[in-house]
Amino acid sequence: MQLSTKHLLGIRDLLASDIQTILDTATQFKEVLQRPIKKVPTLRDVTIVNLFYENSTRTRISFELAEKRLSADTVNFTASGSSISKGESLLDTVNNILSMKVDMVVMRHGASGAPHFLAKHIPAAIINAGDGINEHPTQALLDAFSIREKLGTLEGKKVVIVGDIMHSRVALSNIYLLKKMGAEVMVAGPPTLIPIHITEAFGIPVEYNLRKALEWCDVANVLRIQLERQNQVLFSSLREYSLAYGINRKLLDSLSREIVIMHPGPINRGVELDSDAADSKQSIILQQVENGVAIRMAVLYLLAGKASNL
């Protein structure tokens, strides 16, 4: 019942047993969320600051709800409207917040490695809510939880990650996690959006033909095209991308079996995923969001226990 780490910086640092513990703990928290009163007093004396240097809807609301359901005290911080615009550095900002006695920091930052930097310099427990193009561990955990809920297990399941692999922290966290839990992973997308050394680095196959990739898999995790992170032209138009890599009803119906569709959101409808696929029975996109709160409660609970052992 203990994690091997004090922070959740990335899936890369977790052991398979840590992941198992988080998923099992989340199962119990999911039950809490079905109760008439969905709040437990577990983290009554814990103060958490949500530091969001980048935009977010789902992740921020999900963390906030998870904290509130655990009765923690929360402070929200967004980059706009703060002293960052006056030129304060990340470390100064956080140290100032910590001197107000905060136990945990949930942080999203545009620079890869920002939470790792903080973890080296401050005593609070840090949870990475997405750093640049590096990792987004809680998303990978809730994806794994949703797959496990739908298919019973992760072991031996075939998962294809489709789309903008290069700029996606969701993709990287998912690859680490699925491999640690014994699932088979493949990436699919246009060559310009897939890192060239991905096969050597992770030993996972690349497929440039979407139909072939979908025929192979049990689950397709479809990613958003991250135009905000692309500073050069990597494909000619969204319309062309959609024609080659967009998933729609017709394509799903033409496959030899029914696959599960996932998406970390926000969806660019009509680009990577059409409405008739996103809103179908095959899609577990809204379950992913629901499970996100349970996963984040589990992570907060397990790390708060750690923080208190100091």
Added chain:
Amino acid sequence: MKTILTEKELGITIQRLSHQLLENHLRFDNLVIIGIQPRGIFFSDRIVQQINQQINPEKIKYGKLDITFYRDDIRLGLHTLNQTDIPFNIENKTVILVDDVLYTGRTVRAAMDALLAFGRPAKVELCILIDRRFSREVPIQADYAGRSIDTIITQKVKVLWKERDGTEEVVLL
């Protein structure tokens, strides 16, 4: 090691407690039984089995409650989570809380706290197999007790169940 209850005595005690519950709540109409995870469940399973033989099993509402989220010692370390399964509303019901050993009373305090998340019960009663008297840290007493014993802090009471430990008895270590 000293035996407090042998397998035979344990069976008789469980039978007596079940009958006491029946005596006080003859028709079991507005009543639910909730076992406290993890070890109270073995005891509550037996109680429910016994009561099932006396009245229509469909009438008995039986749930399991894990109190980890309501503990007052989270800061002292994490405990393993267990399943909570209360698939009914307890609003205005009489709740019989069931646990194997009553010691400091803190578990029962947490359980009463946890219960409120499932509705406001009309009444809560406590049914305990072994009551360690004079060691309470909060003012909580059992309504039904199998055996009351006097112990000191360094002693441990272990309730062993067939399904889990292979043998069935209550011992003092």
